[in-house]
Amino acid sequence: xxxxxxxxxxxxDEPGATRAAKAQLSVRGIGASYRKRPAIRNVSLDFKPxxxxxxxxxxxCGKTTLLRCLNRIHEVTRGATVEGVxxxxxxxxxxxxxxxxxxRRRIGMVFQRPNPFPTMSILDNVVAGLRLVGECRTRSAxxxxxxxxxxxxxxxxxxxxxxxxxxxxxSGGQQQRLxxxxxxxxxxxxxxxxxxxxxxxxxxxxxxxDLMTTLAERYAIIVVTxxxxxxxxxxxxxxxxxxxxxAVGELIEFxxxxxxxxxxxxxxTEDYITGRFG
Amino acid sequence: xxxxxxxxRSLRVRHARSAVGVVSTALCAxxxxxxxxxILGYVVREGAASISIPFLTQVPHPVGIPGGGVxxxxxxxxxxVAIATLMAxxxxxxxxxxxxxxxxxxxxxxxxxxxxxxxxxxxxAIGLFAYVVLxxxxxxxxxxxxxxxxxxxxxxxxxxxxxxxxxxxxxxxxEGALALGLPVYATTVxxxxxxxxxAIVTGLLLSIARVTGETAPLLFTAFGSQxxxxxxxxxxxxxxxxxxxxxISPYPLWHEQAWGGALVLIVVVLVLNALxxxxxxxxxxx
Ligand SMILES: Nc1ncnc2c1ncn2[C@@H]1O[C@H](COP(=O)(O)OP(=O)(O)OP(=O)(O)O)[C@@H](O)[C@H]1O
Ligand SMILES: [Mg+2]
Numbered sequence: 269x270x271x272x273x274x275x276x277x278x279x280x281d282e283p284g285a286t287r288a289a290k291a292q293l294s295v296r297g298i299g300a301s302y303r304k305r306p307a308i309r310n311v312s313l314d315f316k317p318x319x320x321x322x323x324x325x326x327x328x329c330g331k332t333t334l335l336r337c338l339n340r341i342h343e344v345t346r347g348a349t350v351e352g353v354x355x356x357x358x359x360x361x362x363x364x365x366x367x368x369x370x371x372r373r374r375i376g377m378v379f380q381r382p383n384p385f386p387t388m389s390i391l392d393n394v395v396a397g398l399r400l401v402g403e404c405r406t407r408s409a410x411x412x413x414x415x416x417x418x419x420x421x422x423x424x425x426x427x428x429x430x431x432x433x434x435x436x437x438x439s440g441g442q443q444q445r446l447x448x449x450x451x452x453x454x455x456x457x458x459x460x461x462x463x464x465x466x467x468x469x470x471x472x473x474x475x476x477x478d479l480m481t482t483l484a485e486r487y488a489i490i491v492v493t494x495x496x497x498x499x500x501x502x503x504x505x506x507x508x509x510x511x512x513x514x515a516v517g518e519l520i521e522f523x524x525x526x527x528x529x530x531x532x533x534x535x536x537t538e539d540y541i542t543g544r545f546g
Numbered sequence: 547x548x549x550x551x552x553x554x555r556s557l558r559v560r561h562a563r564s565a566v567g568v569v570s571t572a573l574c575a576x577x578x579x580x581x582x583x584x585i586l587g588y589v590v591r592e593g594a595a596s597i598s599i600p601f602l603t604q605v606p607h608p609v610g611i612p613g614g615g616v617x618x619x620x621x622x623x624x625x626x627v628a629i630a631t632l633m634a635x636x637x638x639x640x641x642x643x644x645x646x647x648x649x650x651x652x653x654x655x656x657x658x659x660x661x662x663x664x665x666x667x668x669x670x671a672i673g674l675f676a677y678v679v680l681x682x683x684x685x686x687x688x689x690x691x692x693x694x695x696x697x698x699x700x701x702x703x704x705x706x707x708x709x710x711x712x713x714x715x716x717x718x719x720x721e722g723a724l725a726l727g728l729p730v731y732a733t734t735v736x737x738x739x740x741x742x743x744x745a746i747v748t749g750l751l752l753s754i755a756r757v758t759g760e761t762a763p764l765l766f767t768a769f770g771s772q773x774x775x776x777x778x779x780x781x782x783x784x785x786x787x788x789x790x791x792x793x794i795s796p797y798p799l800w801h802e803q804a805w806g807g808a809l810v811l812i813v814v815v816l817v818l819n820a821l822x823x824x825x826x827x828x829x830x831x832x
Contacts, residue, residue: 341721
């Protein structure tokens with residue numbers, strides 16, 4: 269484990285709140301469609317605080333779609349609709365009157381494909397989320413945030429001498445870690461990561477896995493992965509999804525990672541983790 | 547054996563076809579380039595003799611007196627186009643952004659349709675419109691009425707290129723900004739528009755290049771002048787008008803100067819086009 273500073277938590281540590289008792293993010297009957305075509309249906313599960321939850325399942329089963337429902341970015345897609353309830357610390361983020369912008373400040377996201385802002389330098393990319401709320405005006409404040417988050421994202425050593433270069437000048441894997449640093453800079457309470465390591469070499473992957481473990485001391489982390497070993501290594505809980513009939517994704521099984529991988533309750537889970545399909 | 551021969555034959559046919567394609571397209575491209583070079587070469591040959599420091603710094607001399615230049619016309623065209631750009635750029639860019647980001651409804655469709663129609667209206671008709679609106683009521687020709695006509699000509703170009711520029715910004719970039727908790731407005735202004743900036747600037751430069759050589763809308767708006775005139779509320783010399791007037795005059799000296807003016811105009815437009823390319827190329831490098 270690397271010993272690096274994690275961003276200070278914005279979650280109040282409630283004394284007496286038992287770890288498992290309270291869900292950080294509680295999903296109730298979520299369904300999502302693209303232009304009236306349902307992609308996921310009736311997904312319900314609880315994401316615990318200070319826990320890494322892995323989302324696994326074959327390609328196209330709706331992992332990304334579920335993730336995008338959790339920070340209200342799904343509705344940005346033209347023709348996309350959501351139904352159901354997602355409670356962040358007891359408050360429904362889909363309740364009328366809830367500002368999606370406020371939700372997204374508290375629930376950060378790293379996308380499946382790296383998406384650095386093309387006209388911004390590496391430094392400005394990292395602090396982009398803070399600059400707009402008027403924070404991080406001075407260069408020293410930017411550097412302070414950048415060093416902390418880029419170290420966390422295992423990118424600092426590679427970019428510390430070229431922070432003013434374009435974010436696009438980095439390799440794909442470096443761009444992905446830049447996007448991770450960018451998401452950390454706003455200090456979200458929940459971090460959604462969509463296959464964050466799919467473009468990374470084994471060394472960076474190991475660093476990102478360490479990062480998840482570090483962050484899980486304070487945050488809830490939900491990570492989509494196609495890599496069973498990775499899910500087993502980093503997560504405490506695992507959700508298995510599968511597109512059933514009509515190609516609509518559903519939650520098949522959800523539970524502690526160790527149990528799901530050693531004693532799956534559902535045949536389809538067993539088939540998937542033993543590589544029999546998908 | 548038979549299969550191998552058939553394959554070899556189909557390969558030969560394919561090679562022959564592609565050779566025909568390459569040659570015919572290359573010929574067409576060559577013809578287009580040759581026509582362009584011919585025009586350019588001719589203008590340079592006829593115009594180069596008139597180009598001199600006095601030609602670029604003096605106002606026209608009266609008929610019969612040798613010398614004189616087109617400095618007032620260059621300045622006039624510069625001023626008229628600059629004012630037109632100030633009028634058209636903000637409206638055009640904002641309209642383009644609106645169409646790209648929010649333009650789904652009937653209102654947006656009708657704006658898009660009107661813009662397309664406007665792009666097809668002959669420039670002389672737009673000059674007439676400017677005359678009716680800004681010249682006739684005041685009974686006074688003015689450079690600013692010419693600018694107005696130019697602005698109307700520029701608008702559809704700017705709207706279209708801006709909309710395209712914004713649309714070509716990948717949706718993942720926009721979502722990345724939204725996911726950071728930036729409001730839609732900030733996402734548009736801080737992330738999406740900057741990402742499209744190079745292409746927007748390119749569109750602006752192309753729209754400027756497009757009107758710089760326009761003559762028809764100036765005939766009854768800016769009107770032209772033989773004197774130094776920098777007040778846009780008055781009639782003002784214009785390079786294309788000067789070329790026109792000199793070219794139809796009976797004096798050989800003026801004919802030469804018309805070629806000189808045409809050369810200046812072509813160089814200006816070429817420079818604008820070159821700048822547009824540079825702007826587009828500097829999109830990512832920094
Ligand atoms: N923008 C979109 N428009 C229309 N349909 C979409 C869109 N995005 C995803 N879908 C559909 O929704 C379903 C779920 O897709 P999703 O991206 O959530 O899968 P996934 O589990 O993340 O797959 P992968 O592992 O390949 O990333 C698929 O059938 C896909 O075709
Ligand atoms: Mg996905």
